[in-house]
Amino acid sequence: MMVGASLIDRVAIVTGAGQGVGEGIARRLAEEGARVVVAARRAETGEPVAASIRDEGGEAVCIETDVAEAASVRRCVAETVERFGRLDVVVHNAFTGGVPHRLEAARIDKHWSAMSRTSVWASLFCARESYPHLVESSRRPAGDGGGRLILITSPSGVEGSANIPLYSPAKAGQRAIAKSLAREWGPDGITVNCIAPVAASPSLLTAFERNPALQQALEARTPLGRVGDITRDIGSVALFLAGDDSSYVTGQTIVCDGGSFLGL
Template structure:
């Protein structure tokens, strides 16, 4: 079979934030298996090294572990520069990082400004700075891809998750605006809204087991997706150019998850 089919990202350079675990790790591994050199952006180097080892074990090309804190703007710029310096380009950026407490239920009436700012600083502020740092490299690529991971909660809301829902909804407006600005530079800007069985969802359902069965009934396919197969491979398709005419859009990889009437 044609190598371009087996490894459609051969020779490309990708940065994935929050790639030390959860869906970020699956995204990084999927891109690596598709042939991309992956910059594994993490707060803790050891978790990034675990991801790098998985990519290597699957026969992926050399990756680079980068310490990056999405609340530290200098570390974002330095991380992007380090990846470009190592491999000579940055063609793909996937902003997946989120605040650690975004996975935990929190009712709106006890939400405080500290929690609000912590999530907004990472999901919104960090995404903006990452876009600013990455733009020159994506423009130089000629086939740049900028992707943010959003959520169905940002589309139809979620009780006990008001901050998370708000920040994820805001990202949809951001990518639409950025797509218009960056279109002349041949950069596509999109979001992926996944519904997968990730560690955060397991934490949530362990605290509210009755909600899991009710939640699954909302899926047309009756189940949450597999992070690697259903979400990671979807990201590869978006990065590889199969969806190269798509920009400013949200790709719902959610098994037909519909909001309540």
């Protein structure tokens, strides 16, 4: 259902949009008129989300994308521009990994490589491949464009994690990339920001089912007393960063977790 038109004609790629936070962001951007590419590793998850957006009156396609592979990201960007003629917003959300482990026993192949590839490597791939199109977007008249790169990180990327120690640095690296690219791309008019969400993603809901005490503990430590909604809560922050209202905001991390983490 169209809610507004603040992103009308804009084209956005959202990686990892086959479920969870990425799906919520894709839906929220589409509600505001963006033409959305649901970039998912498997069409089995991405296509139903794209179809659902279309059924609700939005415009969306699924492009199978493995963000860990540069060639796949390159193809996704090229297909997007070929299909829609422009690219204004890239939201890199896809992530793989995060198995609890002890740092002293961690293995690169088992506990690190997938996280590194889908966080820092993939952020750089998305930036590298989308740059000329984001520049072009920023050269459009005010109100008709503005290149945006949004990286989805985590509060753990600031405060570290005892449970998943190597997850935190993978997410921290993305924050530094956002700051660096904010400096590098500022003269081009492109903004680069991060969102650090805590939301009811499928993986978190599964964890709640297995351990109801985890949900109680998380809600108890959250001032707003609930876990975020992927569309209304997280998607709306992404909408702000994707749109014209945030044109003077760059290099920042917006923590969207109900006030649980207050360390920035």
